Amino acid sequence: MSDEVNWAGNVHYASTRIARPTTIDEARELVAGADAVKALGSRHSFTGIADTSGIHISLADLDVPIRIDAARQRVRVGGGVRYGELAQYLEQHGWALANLASLPHISVAGAISTGTHGSGVGVPSLAAAVTGLELLTSAGDLVVFSDGDPDLPGAVVGLGALGLVTTVELAIEPTFEVAQTVYEQIPFDAVTTGFDEIMGSAYSASLFTTLRDDAVVDQVWRKARTDAAQTPLPAALIDREAAGPRHPLPEVSAAACTVQGGTPGPWLDRLPHFRLEFTPSNGDELQSEFLVPHEHGPATLAAVRELAEQLRPVLQVCEVRRIAADGLWLSPSYDRDSVAFHFTWTSDGDGVARVLPDLEAALAPFSPRPHWGKVFTPRPVEAWAELYPQWRRFRELRNRLDARGAFRNDFLRGLGL
Numbered sequence: 313m314s315d316e317v318n319w320a321g322n323v324h325y326a327s328t329r330i331a332r333p334t335t336i337d338e339a340r341e342l343v344a345g346a347d348a349v350k351a352l353g354s355r356h357s358f359t360g361i362a363d364t365s366g367i368h369i370s371l372a373d374l375d376v377p378i379r380i381d382a383a384r385q386r387v388r389v390g391g392g393v394r395y396g397e398l399a400q401y402l403e404q405h406g407w408a409l410a411n412l413a414s415l416p417h418i419s420v421a422g423a424i425s426t427g428t429h430g431s432g433v434g435v436p437s438l439a440a441a442v443t444g445l446e447l448l449t450s451a452g453d454l455v456v457f458s459d460g461d462p463d464l465p466g467a468v469v470g471l472g473a474l475g476l477v478t479t480v481e482l483a484i485e486p487t488f489e490v491a492q493t494v495y496e497q498i499p500f501d502a503v504t505t506g507f508d509e510i511m512g513s514a515y516s517a518s519l520f521t522t523l524r525d526d527a528v529v530d531q532v533w534r535k536a537r538t539d540a541a542q543t544p545l546p547a548a549l550i551d552r553e554a555a556g557p558r559h560p561l562p563e564v565s566a567a568a569c570t571v572q573g574g575t576p577g578p579w580l581d582r583l584p585h586f587r588l589e590f591t592p593s594n595g596d597e598l599q600s601e602f603l604v605p606h607e608h609g610p611a612t613l614a615a616v617r618e619l620a621e622q623l624r625p626v627l628q629v630c631e632v633r634r635i636a637a638d639g640l641w642l643s644p645s646y647d648r649d650s651v652a653f654h655f656t657w658t659s660d661g662d663g664v665a666r667v668l669p670d671l672e673a674a675l676a677p678f679s680p681r682p683h684w685g686k687v688f689t690p691r692p693v694e695a696w697a698e699l700y701p702q703w704r705r706f707r708e709l710r711n712r713l714d715a716r717g718a719f720r721n722d723f724l725r726g727l728g729l
């Protein structure tokens with residue numbers, strides 16, 4: 313074993329070593345010579361999704377220059393590049409991505425492979441920006457999926473099962489500015505009744521609740537594009553603006569957070585909650601997240617609130633976000649405008665394992681899809697095809713691209729893949 317762990321330290325990788333090829337040919341040789349192999353991104357997943365008993369391959373050093381195609385509004389980038397670096401490059405050249413996750417530290421290929429998302433009623437997952445990708449398969453072929461290819465929507469959220477994503481093409485748009493404002497101590501009932509209004513009141517909005525005080529939701533973060541028509545402030549947020557910068561976690565300094573207080577700034581310095589040069593979130597934590605159809609948002613929030621007493625001992629904070637539907641086969645927001653219920657837990661794995669089944673049972677009526685990179689309880693394999701209409705099609709694609717099963721791991725086997 314390589315002695316390597318994921319970002320949270322809860323997954324001890326079973327790989328024998330981590331290789332860092334700088335060329336496609338080197339990567340091809342590594343893949344061809346391995347019975348078991350897996351791409352490793354920036355290790356921010358909390359599940360065993362990135363694990364392998366064979367060789368880990370990091371594409372962080374792969375020599376792929378970032379190329380902007382201004383006429384087509386596209387950027388081509390290596391799969392191992394972190395969003396933070398890509399965002400800085402785009403901004404320097406006057407361009408932007410429509411969306412970012414709460415942290416810029418994650419790799420592009422790792423994020424799209426797991427359906428990673430930010431928040432916004434009109435903003436889909438980060439993977440939805442993909443217009444093409446190149447995949448190195450276990451047979452050593454470099455397969456190109458271009459815009460319009462019927463298999464591209466299957467290949468994007470690939471769970472690391474299909475091969476090494478060497479390059480990705482993403483849609484870009486001219487740079488824009490965002491003003492971020494935090495509101496706090498909002499009456500819980502007002503949030504439940506005004507849920508859609510609050511979530512739709514800015515380009516991106518997030519609710520944070522610790523469930524410590526049943527009467528209030530701790531914070532609402534609104535990120536408004538300055539080039540869009542401004543929506544009136546929802547009644548629930550009037551006179552609730554925070555007096556200074558806030559961290560989503562109580563009693564944690566806001567130094568790691570992006571600028572708040574309504575001061576406009578470039579998209580890359582406002583859309584993530586956390587700044588690239590700092591540790592995001594707490595650092596000592598586990599995470600789970602479940603996406604439900606948007607119409608179930610208020611009822612799901614009420615169900616989570618009902619469980620407050622049980623969740624509290626292991627909960628640091630729960631974040632609620634909106635994600636627009638996409639057409640990517642294994643995306644948790646596939647074909648559903650979604651509300652995501654995220655839980656930042658303490659690092660008490662046993663405690664989390666004890667509360668998760670009850671949380672999942674409470675959410676079950678709302679057809680929740682778990683985030684692939686965050687902790688969830690195993691389900692019978694038949695359950696996945698019910699949740700994902702294109703599940704069998706994905707399995708066929710995987711069988712075609714990884715016929716010898718080199719990219720399979722225990723996580724995928726647990727899903728019946």
Ligand SMILES: Cc1cc2nc3c(=O)[nH]c(=O)nc-3n(C[C@H](O)[C@H](O)[C@H](O)COP(=O)(O)OP(=O)(O)OC[C@H]3O[C@@H](n4cnc5c(N)ncnc54)[C@H](O)[C@@H]3O)c2cc1C
Nearest residue numbers: 351353354355356357391414419421422428429472477685
């Ligand atoms: C503090 C923190 C905050 C987070 N915030 C958010 C958030 O706001 N929104 C959200 O949705 N998620 C969030 N996450 C989860 C995180 O975005 C996902 O787990 C994401 O997959 C991380 O990307 P990574 O580069 O770390 O991938 P890894 O965890 O390293 O890998 C994930 C999967 O991608 C595959 N993969 C990686 N690179 C490649 C490649 N080149 N080719 C093929 N497959 C590849 C791996 O094999 C694996 O299957 C957060 C996680 C943390 C720790």
